[in-house]
Amino acid sequence: MVRNLFQPLLNHLSKKEFTIITGARQTGKSTLMRELERYCKAESIPSIFFNLENKAVLSELDETPLNVLRYLPATEQRTVIFVDEVQYLDNPSNFLKLLYDDYSDRIKIVATGSSAFYLDKSFTDSLAGRKRIFNLPTCNFDEYLALRSRTDLLDEVRRIRSDKKAKSLVNTLLKHEYEQFLLYGGYPAVIVESDMEEKKSILAEIRDSFVRKDILESGVRNEKEFYNLFRILASQSGSMLNINELSNTLGIKNETVGHYLYILQKCFYIALVSPFYRNLRKELTKTPKVYLLDTGLMNRLLNSFQPVDERINKGEIWETAYYKMLYERYHQDEILYWRTTDGNEIDFVLPTLEQPFAVEIKYNHKAIKESKYRKFAETYPDIPLKYNYLQPFDEDFFRRIPQVS
DSSP, X not given: OOOXXXXXXXXXXXXXXXXXXXXXXXXXXXXXXXXXXXXXHHTTOOEEEEETTSHHHHHHHXXXXXXXXXXXXXXXXXXXXXXXXXXXXXXXXXXXXXXXXXXXXXEEEEEEOOHHHHHOHXXXXXXXXXXXXXXXXXXXXXHHHHHTTOHHHHHHHHHHHHOTTOOOTTHHHHXXXXXXXXXXXXXXXXHHOOOHHHHHHHHHHIIIIIHHHHHHHTTOSOXXXXXXXXXXHHHTTTSXXXXXXXXXXXXXXXXXXXXXXXXXXXXXXXXXXXXXXXXXXXXXXXXXXXXXXXXXXXXXXXXXXXXXXXXXXXXXXXXXXXXXXHHHXXXXXXXXXXXXXXXXXXXXXXXXXXXXXXXXXXXXXXXXXXXXXXXXXHHOTTSOEEEXXXXXXXXXXXXXXXXXX
8 A cells, every 4th residue: 555645755756855754653654665665676776775773774874974875886876765763863964964965966865753853953954955854644534445455445435526426325334434534543553453442552552652752752851741731632632722721730831831732743743723814903813723633542542432423522523633634735834723802713724825715614514504604704705615514424525525635
């Protein structure tokens, strides 16, 4: 199964800039890079794969980045060098900068790295103009179906999208699969596991072991505080972020809360959505909303795997899933929300697109009361307002939701 990001990465192989693959742990970055390596071998493109969890290789590259050159094949072609877990280097930014500045005519580096690398300020400063970053999120629903080996259902979804009048005889099955996707999320290891209890165990391992690695590499001293904040954010996904309230609840300083939020963003566990405004006096201008970036991890943090339709927070789960779809398709800075001081609100506004739009999210279509959103429509007639809902679930669902372009 090939992830959607494979083709953009493939297109970038010929570019001079180095390729950096980001994303939360366990989203499949190393697997994706191995697929790129297989492509290179099949196309007779010279390539080398360095896994920096190999201590001997790590020691050699720490000695000097120039040791990479000793592995280059005798060829006039540019060699693609894959570097997995680049953050294990003593100075990964310097490693990439030196090789780019002096040897980019001979080598192209494709690298993955964990949060510790991206938290390093020198990564941004020293590699400006030398790299392009690609983010690999957890799987979307199309990738979920592919990983589940349900290409029959994936073909059906694509058929529905391509024909506005198409009806499906397997809509009930598609609904079941989508609800499972909402419950257990898009981590590849979770998707391929068929046993529901084992899915929960894998999510617990991600929560406890892999998040802990990010905590340690990020220099967090109080794991309990960090986890407690993460759990609170899971219960508030889709809500406005009140740092003072979080600080009081956890008994820690505002600055500490802000630092933890920064780490959670850099580790790709949460995203913050800024408010959209044109009237500074009537529209809130500072407070962001927070979203988790995987509903399975969200449900694991909440210790709740009841069917979505039975959940008190079903609206928040659906809104979180919808944000993830926007996050995959658009730049994060393009996704905003709208709220006025007198309580009028629209969940998502994308005003800077060539064809701007806004969307209000409801779990059930019956909850949509267009009169509640008249204020936005009157204030911003140039931004069409859409509505998106999960129930009733029919063929139009797959035509309404955003698709990765």
